[in-house]
Amino acid sequence: MTRKKILEVGVGQSTDPTGAIEEALEGCRKPDLTIVFASSDFHPQDVYTEIKEKVGDSHIIGGTTAGEFSSVVEKPKRGTVAVMALKSPYLKVGVGVGEDISKNPVECGRDAISKAYASLKDNPTASAVISIAFMKKKSLDLLRMKPFVNIIIPDGLAGVEEEFIKGIISTVGCNSCIVGGSTGDDLKIKRTYQFGNGVYTDAGVVATLSSALKTGTGYGHPFYPTDRGALVTKSEGRVVYELDGRPAAEVMKELLGVDVAIGGMDQRKIHMLARENLPRLGF
Incomplete structure (x- = not known):
């Protein structure tokens, strides 16, 4: 009997969308989730259309950037498209989009997270594994489990990320993991675009991942404290x-x-x- 792979991951980066997705699909043929970040030098609808033609029913999230980087390049680049494709029999994915984030960011967050949870695709294997995992866990372990990870991608020019997150937390509480980042436009400071199974602007995207697999998050930055500063x-x-x-x-x-x-x-x-x-x- 052939064992199912726990997780398939494919990564690609190129100066054209087709090259990026084809490279990513070498490591993950039929992804459940495709994450796309593209320079604003590309027309966002063209990028989305080219990616969609290759990944079919896969959820697509992402947006425009102010630079792109991935594990397949040595350093951050500009004018490229970076793609990650994910697939697992133990993973369920849902995507939601809230619009008019600049006018009502809290409601936008509520709308996006509600749609994401409502659209979680049924995955019998993932559901069974999650159920078994919960049955075998002790009460204290259950409190520590975070079966949902929410990837957020809000419009970066709206400047209301905190309020957007407040809307999400007001719906799912503080125990649900939230990670992500905002879209850019190569510092043109005009308009950014978000991908959420479509192309949007002035919106917030949420992708909810549900799995019994152990997940972790981390972050880093190049800054360090100094005695120079101002009030x-x-x-x-x-x-x-x-x-x-x-x-x-x-x-x-x-x-x-x-x-x-x-x-x-x-x-x-x-x-x-x-x-x-x-x-x-x-x-």
């Missing part, structure tokens, strides 16, 4: 207007030791400046 003295939401009672741009200019022209530098240059200097300062 935020005026802000609104996420926007910092003053540091130490002075215009924030002036203070950042001194901290970075570079010429930051107020209003005279485009977003891409500011991003490159920050990426090269802020890690060294501990920001």
Whole structure:
């Protein structure tokens, strides 16, 4: 009797969507979930259509970016499409999309997570394994189990990720694992797109993974603490207007030791400046 593979994973990255998905499908022929991140240089509908033609009934999530990286390239790139394909007989996947995230992020989060749970595809093997796992666990172990992992992909220009997550938590509680990130547009700061079994903008996508398999999450960053810093003295939401009672741009200019022209530098240059200097300062 042929044993089922516990998990199939395929990863691909290329300067064209077809090349990326074909590379990913070498490791996972008929995925349950396909995760796609594409440079905003591509037309999002074209990317989605090309991927959909290759993966058929697979759920598709993802969005546009400000750079792409994966395990098949040595360093982050721009102008590419990165794809991961997943399949397991012990995995159930559901996808939901909430719209108008910029206007009502909490309701958008509730809507997306509710649709994701409602659309969980029936997987008899996964359901049976989950049931057996629960029956064999002790009460304390059951409290520690997290049979659902929620991958969230909200619009990155809306700036309301916290409220979007609040909407999700208000529906499923705090014990359900939430991971993810926001979509970008290569710092054009105009419009980003989200993939959630379709192409959206100003939306939030949730993919819910249900499995008895052990799951884990982790994160990292290049920053470290330093004795150089400033006190935020005026802000609104996420926007910092003053540091130490002075215009924030002036203070950042001194901290970075570079010429930051107020209003005279485009977003891409500011991003490159920050990426090269802020890690060294501990920001």
